[in-house]
Amino acid sequence: MQTMNQHLAQRLKALRSELGWSLDAAARATGVSKAMLGQIERGESSPTVATLWKIATGFRVSFSSFIEPAPTAKGDVLYRTADAIRQQPAGEGMQVAPLFPYEGRFGFELFELTLLPGYRRESEPHEPGVTEHVIVISGTMEVLVDGEWRRLEQGAAVRFAADRPHGYRNLGDVPAIFHNLIHYPSPQSPERP
Structure with missing residues (x-):
């Protein structure tokens, strides 16, 4: 591999x-x-x-x-396991598992992200029209949207325009795990060969 x-x-x-x-x-x-x-x-x-x-x-x-090549699926069925694909870029405090990497026919990518205790990242705006959907699976985290940090606990969800500054942090003592679905607007084609 x-x-x-x-x-x-x-x-x-x-x-x-x-x-x-x-x-x-x-x-x-x-x-x-x-x-x-x-x-x-x-x-x-x-x-x-x-x-x-x-x-x-x-x-x-x-x-x-x-992170990885687009997945190959037999027909329209694709099975993925976060434990098998989870990576920690640059050894920093965020682990990334691209559960469903971007495919143009769907217009989104879905990640399982793990914020280790103390991790904080503020993101620059993405391309116009990009939206993010965050769903907390376990732990507690905070998300920066419209200049304000908001606490999210297990089961909480938020959708926001990601073409503005935003961020994620974990001020707790245990990892925070969440799903992040990133939707790209259609005429944009975020997958070139």
Whole structure:
């Protein structure tokens, strides 16, 4: 099985080639330094979730497309287990399991995300029209929406426009696990070959 860093390196190279972008052009579009992008392409760096989001947003592709290839399903049935696909990018305090990576025919990607105690991430806005749906599975977390941190406990859910600044944090002593469905507007095509 291909590691996340190998897949990310190949995906980034392929996208740059498809668009005819230099590392300089990719750095301007993503806000990630040319040096960092080069290290990622060579498999020498394990980027954080925040860096992966910047790259995905700059290239106008889905976040999950950098974690693993789109799944292959027999017919319309796809079984996935979070324990088998959970990863911890850059060893930071968030674990990511892309339960259903982005597929254009559906227009969304669904993650199981685990915030380890003390983890905090504020996200820059995604592309216009992107929405997020957060459902807390276990633990307690806070979500930053419209400039205000709101506490969410097990069973709580929120939907918000993700094309504005937003964030997640876990101020507790145990991990907080939630599902995050990210919906992309249709004419946007966040999956390039």
